[in-house]
Amino acid sequence: MLFDSHAHIDDSRFDSDRLETIERARENGVTGIINIGADMASSARSIALAQSHKGIYAAVGIHPHDAKAAVDADYDQMAQWVGSEPKVVAIGEIGLDYYYDLSPRDVQQDVFIRHIDLARQLGKPIIIHDRDAHGDVMNIIKKEAKGIIGVFHCYSGSLEMAKEVLKLGFYVSFAGPVTFAKSTKLK
Numbered sequence: 001m002l003f004d005s006h007a008h009i010d011d012s013r014f015d016s017d018r019l020e021t022i023e024r025a026r027e028n029g030v031t032g033i034i035n036i037g038a039d040m041a042s043s044a045r046s047i048a049l050a051q052s053h054k055g056i057y058a059a060v061g062i063h064p065h066d067a068k069a070a071v072d073a074d075y076d077q078m079a080q081w082v083g084s085e086p087k088v089v090a091i092g093e094i095g096l097d098y099y100y101d102l103s104p105r106d107v108q109q110d111v112f113i114r115h116i117d118l119a120r121q122l123g124k125p126i127i128i129h130d131r132d133a134h135g136d137v138m139n140i141i142k143k144e145a146k147g148i149i150g151v152f153h154c155y156s157g158s159l160e161m162a163k164e165v166l167k168l169g170f171y172v173s174f175a176g177p178v179t180f181a182k183s184t185k186l187k
């Protein structure tokens with residue numbers, strides 16, 4: 001059984017062949033897919049996809065790129081989604097991105113922590129996006145995420161950090177970066 005824990009098939013790039021893509025995945029043994037929200041609009045689209053397809057689940061959350069746009073009402077909306085739709089299985093993707101820095105870092109941190117609090121209240125795991133922010137992500141997880149688990153999506157940290165991550169009960173996901181010619185350490 002294959003379960004794709006991180007897809008963005010709500011993206012407009014799939015507008016012309018979304019159903020075919022889902023069908024193709026199924027034909028090739030992918031029995032489950034979690035479609036991941038990155039802002040409120042894509043979170044809503046993820047839920048709509050989950051509601052209309054067997055085997056598709058949703059995660060809701062605001063990506064650090066869009067942290068600057070997060071408002072109080074968004075957290076209420078996410079809590080309401082989780083409470084009313086059992087196919088919403090996680091909070092994410094959330095975290096810190098110091099590579100693009102599309103939102104101020106202090107805002108990224110606040111929004112990350114608020115999502116972690118929300119995940120704890122709702123009893124859901126978190127999906128972490130960490131790009132060039134290993135130190136702050138680890139500090140926040142150690143301080144704020146006691147009692148919850150999740151996945152370090154698209155892992156790009158060191159072996160030492162991976163061991164710490166596993167000790168905290170989190171999963172590590174090896175995605176695209178492991179295929180880069182330059183990422184010899186990650187391999």
Ligand SMILES: [Zn+2]
Nearest residue numbers: 006008036093
């Ligand atoms: Zn993603």
